[in-house]
Amino acid sequence: MEKKITGKAYVLGDNVDTDQIIPAEHLVYSTSDPEELKKYGHFALSSVPIEGAGLPDGGRPFISGDNYKSQYTIIIGGSNFGCGSSREHAPLALQVAGIKVVIAESYARIFYRNSVDGGFLIPYVSQVKLNDKIKTGDLIEVDLELNKIINHSDKSSYQLFPLGDVFQIVDAGGLFEYARSAGMI
Amino acid sequence: MGMTITEKILAESAKRPSVVPGDNVWLNVDVLMTHDVCGPPTFAIWKKEFGKKAKIWDKKKLVIFPDHYIFTKNIHANRNVEILRQFAADYDLPNYYDLGTDRYKGVCHIALAEEGYNIPGTVLFGTDSHTCTSGAFGMFATGVGNTDAAFILGTGKIWERIPESMRFTFSGKMPSYLTAKDLILQILGDIGTDGATYRAMEFDGEAISSLPMYERMTLTNMAIEAGGMNGIIAVDEVTSKFLGDIGVNDYKTYQSDADAVYHSKYHYDVSKLEPLVAKPHSPDNRDTVRNVQGTKLTKCYIGSCTGGKITDFYYAANLLFGKEVKVTTFIVPASTAVAKQLEEETISGISLKNIFEKAGCIIAKSSCAACLGGPSDTVGRSIDGDVVISTTNRNFPGRMGSKSSQVYLASPLTVAASAINGAITDPRDFL
Ligand code: SF4
Numbered sequence: 152m153e154k155k156i157t158g159k160a161y162v163l164g165d166n167v168d169t170d171q172i173i174p175a176e177h178l179v180y181s182t183s184d185p186e187e188l189k190k191y192g193h194f195a196l197s198s199v200p201i202e203g204a205g206l207p208d209g210g211r212p213f214i215s216g217d218n219y220k221s222q223y224t225i226i227i228g229g230s231n232f233g234c235g236s237s238r239e240h241a242p243l244a245l246q247v248a249g250i251k252v253v254i255a256e257s258y259a260r261i262f263y264r265n266s267v268d269g270g271f272l273i274p275y276v277s278q279v280k281l282n283d284k285i286k287t288g289d290l291i292e293v294d295l296e297l298n299k300i301i302n303h304s305d306k307s308s309y310q311l312f313p314l315g316d317v318f319q320i321v322d323a324g325g326l327f328e329y330a331r332s333a334g335m336i
Numbered sequence: 337m338g339m340t341i342t343e344k345i346l347a348e349s350a351k352r353p354s355v356v357p358g359d360n361v362w363l364n365v366d367v368l369m370t371h372d373v374c375g376p377p378t379f380a381i382w383k384k385e386f387g388k389k390a391k392i393w394d395k396k397k398l399v400i401f402p403d404h405y406i407f408t409k410n411i412h413a414n415r416n417v418e419i420l421r422q423f424a425a426d427y428d429l430p431n432y433y434d435l436g437t438d439r440y441k442g443v444c445h446i447a448l449a450e451e452g453y454n455i456p457g458t459v460l461f462g463t464d465s466h467t468c469t470s471g472a473f474g475m476f477a478t479g480v481g482n483t484d485a486a487f488i489l490g491t492g493k494i495w496e497r498i499p500e501s502m503r504f505t506f507s508g509k510m511p512s513y514l515t516a517k518d519l520i521l522q523i524l525g526d527i528g529t530d531g532a533t534y535r536a537m538e539f540d541g542e543a544i545s546s547l548p549m550y551e552r553m554t555l556t557n558m559a560i561e562a563g564g565m566n567g568i569i570a571v572d573e574v575t576s577k578f579l580g581d582i583g584v585n586d587y588k589t590y591q592s593d594a595d596a597v598y599h600s601k602y603h604y605d606v607s608k609l610e611p612l613v614a615k616p617h618s619p620d621n622r623d624t625v626r627n628v629q630g631t632k633l634t635k636c637y638i639g640s641c642t643g644g645k646i647t648d649f650y651y652a653a654n655l656l657f658g659k660e661v662k663v664t665t666f667i668v669p670a671s672t673a674v675a676k677q678l679e680e681e682t683i684s685g686i687s688l689k690n691i692f693e694k695a696g697c698i699i700a701k702s703s704c705a706a707c708l709g710g711p712s713d714t715v716g717r718s719i720d721g722d723v724v725i726s727t728t729n730r731n732f733p734g735r736m737g738s739k740s741s742q743v744y745l746a747s748p749l750t751v752a753a754s755a756i757n758g759a760i761t762d763p764r765d766f767l
Contacts, residue, residue: 166529166618168732175708175735179405179412182377182482183384198734200617231530234563235732236708237465239377239481259563260534261465265481316360316497326487327385336386336491 152322156251156273157292158224160302161213162206162282163199167228168235169262171198173244175236182243191240192219192247205287214248221248225291228255229282232274233262242271252293254300254311256280267317270325276312284309338593340501341570342536345476345590349459357500357599365397366458368488371444372402374463374481376419381486392427393492399431399453400424401444404704406435410711442671442702445469445641449553450582450673456571457588461488466641466729468559472552473579474571474589479560499565500599501536501592502527506543508606513764515651516547516554517643517727517747521612522604524561525622533563535599538592543606544569549578550645557642558729561619611762613725614745617733625750625762635724636661636755637716637736638748639668639700640707643727646677648748653688655752655766656695662758665697666716668705675702697755709737718743725754 177194180187196204196213205211213221226245232255233241242265245253253266254275266274275293285291289304293311301308314321323329330336339347343355350361370378383390392398402420405413417435424432433441433451441447445466448454456474460467463485470477480494488494504523524531537559544552552569559567569575571589579585611625638644638652649669669675678689678699692699698715706716707728718724718737724744726736731743746754749763756766 168730170708170730170732170735174739176711178373179410179416179711181412181415183380198739200733200739231533231563234529235465235730237463237467237479237481238374239483257530257533259530260565261479261481264484268487269481269483326483330487330491 152295154296155292155294156224157290158251159222160225160227160285160287160289160291161221161223162227162285162287163229164203164206164282165229166231166234167199169233169238169241170235172196172233172241173238174198178238178240182240188247189219191244195221195244195248206282207286211287219247221250224249224251225293226250226253227281227285228253229280230256232258234259237261239265239269242266242269246271254281267320268326270328273321278310278312281309337597338595340536340538340592340596340598341474341590342476342501342538342566342568343498345457345459346496346498348457355498357498359498360495361498362493362495363459365461365488365492365494366455367397367399367453367460368485369399369444369448369460369462369467370485371400371404371464372406372416372420373404374485375400376416378463378482378485378489379419379423381482382489385486386490390490392489395427395429396431398429398489399448400429401433401441401447402435403443404708405710406703407701408711408713413711440672442669443641443644443704445557446645446670446674449549450671452582452584455584455587456575457590461485461494465560466557468564468567469553469557469641471556471559471566471568472549473575474569476566476568478566497534499534499536501538502532503538503540503598503601505541505601505603506606507541507603508543510543510546510606513611513749513767514606514609515747515749516551518609518612519606520555520558521614521622521745522609523602524558524614524620525612526602527562528620529561529618530563532559534565537562537564537567539567539569545572545574548647549574550647553645554642558619561729611747611750611764613750613760614731616742616744617731619730619745625746625760628760629762631760632723633663633725633754633759634722635718636663636665636751637706637724637726637728638751639666639670639705640728641670642729643748644668644670644674646674646681648727649678649688650681651748652752653683653691655749655756655763657683657691659695659756661696661755663755665755667692667697667699668716669702672702706736709735725751725760727751
């Protein structure tokens with residue numbers, strides 16, 4: 152696992168549900184066909200209401216034009232991130248779009264599990280509310296050893312809760328990799 | 337120290353004498369359920385990860401229902417059903433319920449109950465967040481993603497963290513104008529969409545005991561709307577009667593101990609509760625129907641695993657009997673068994689189906705339909721500017737189709753009363 156992840160932040164509000172992350176109508180695409188997979192990136196976060204898309208100002212699309220990659224690498228969310236359906240397509244879509252880390256105050260259980268077990272992204276829990284302190288476009292460095300982030304845009308830094316028990320699965324790169332390394336399968 | 341019903345079932349599944357909340361345990365899974373949206377990626381992960389060694393841990397324990405995107409011209413959606421069909425044929429699966437045959441059942445959570453897969457005391461995982469519905473049968477049931485499901489498919493095992501439990505006790509006698517939907521909307525308004533995250537929600541009390549199984553399933557179904565890991569109701573005579581009628585008699589029952597430890601306990605007297613709605617755009621945006629009475633509607637929708645069961649249609653038909661709807665109203669029976677019951681069950685000698693037809697409703701084929709929007713040709717899908725009242729479970733932006741539509745969630749009684757007036761209406765105006 153990388154020790155530091157640096158990139159631009161995309162900031163969202165509370166209760167961003169899986170229908171906003173990847174609208175249900177797009178769940179028909181194949182996840183194993185590399186070309187169709189790009190559609191998940193293209194439609195990632197496409198149902199976030201416009202006023203909440205890229206806080207604090209909103210109106211900043213996550214994906215521009217025909218792209219399937221976003222210019223953003225890190226999502227700063229609020230509470231209950233990823234609530235709603237069980238679709239693993241949600242963390243997958245964010246991964247395809249280039250997201251490596253999500254930092255939120257809290258997560259819905261299935262989204263959290265899916266992110267970890269599928270090895271899609273690292274779901275960190277912040278110790279304080281961050282989506283009113285970090286702005287979309289800020290340059291963020293996530294230190295995975297020290298469990299903290301630095302906002303290079305205003306030089307502030309914040310502590311994150313360590314990943315705890317799931318660190319081993321995150322570190323292995325997903326549930327299957329973990330189970331293989333532990334000799335379970 | 338005593339254990340809750342959820343802790344007892346999980347301890348048994350993990351083969352441990354006891355568990356406490358926070359323990360991470362490996363569970364032995366009794367049933368894995370999947371459907372057309374998550375089945376194909378689950379099978380792809382299973383094949384990729386297990387490679388040549390890939391073996392289904394127990395074919396009898398894998399249950400597959402196409403139900404989400406099935407009556408559509410969308411080629412990608414139809415391809416998904418074709419993948420399920422091929423997988424079932426390749427591995428000679430006994431529990432695949434193919435579309436276009438008389439084995440087709442409709443919405444998975446209702447079909448699980450009707451087909452006898454909900455066995456008290458057992459552990460069921462499904463690739464759908466509303467898998468918690470099955471908890472109405474005194475069992476542990478929860479949703480997982482495709483990677484977890486693929487892992488179960490190959491091993492029959494999965495890790496879980498033992499949840500804390502929250503207890504919701506409903507005392508009193510259910511008034512005629514309330515349904516289970518109002519009870520769960522009450523809870524959601526009180527605790528919010530993350531009020532039970534990673535916890536078990538246990539329901540009990542005199543009012544719960546009086547509810548038929550299908551109404552209990554409405555409560556456990558929406559546990560996930562509070563972030564709950566599972567919803568659960570202990571087995572009683574109503575449960576064993578339902579199960580006995582479909583030939584399920586062999587199971588273990590568990591009850592919470594008197595000294596079990598709870599995260600929190602809530603108590604409600606149902607005689608003091610009112611018909612409720614969840615306003616756009618969140619299931620916890622609760623208000624009384626009276627407060628939003630008169631809101632003009634463009635569509636009414638009665639369907640889904642939450643509000644498309646025979647009990648829901650009974651409530652609605654009672655109000656719609658001899659009346660006409662003022663706005664387009666969709667009736668979507670959750671399962672083919674419910675669709676059949678609509679033709680067989682009667683009020684004053686008239687079938688429920690007939691009552692709905694005479695009232696001017698559109699009756700659709702059994703499936704998830706517009707509950708989750710779906711492809712553009714999905715029946716009942718919301719369009720820009722729609723104001724919908726629905727018996728479904730989620731009203732997040734875009735959930736039923738257009739993200740510039742507004743969806744109110746309510747009980748089947750409230751939706752039926754609102755259909756008659758073309759505006760949100762308290763069912764007490766007609767009862
Ligand atoms: S009816 Fe709606 S909530 Fe139920 S399984 Fe289908 S899409 Fe999900």
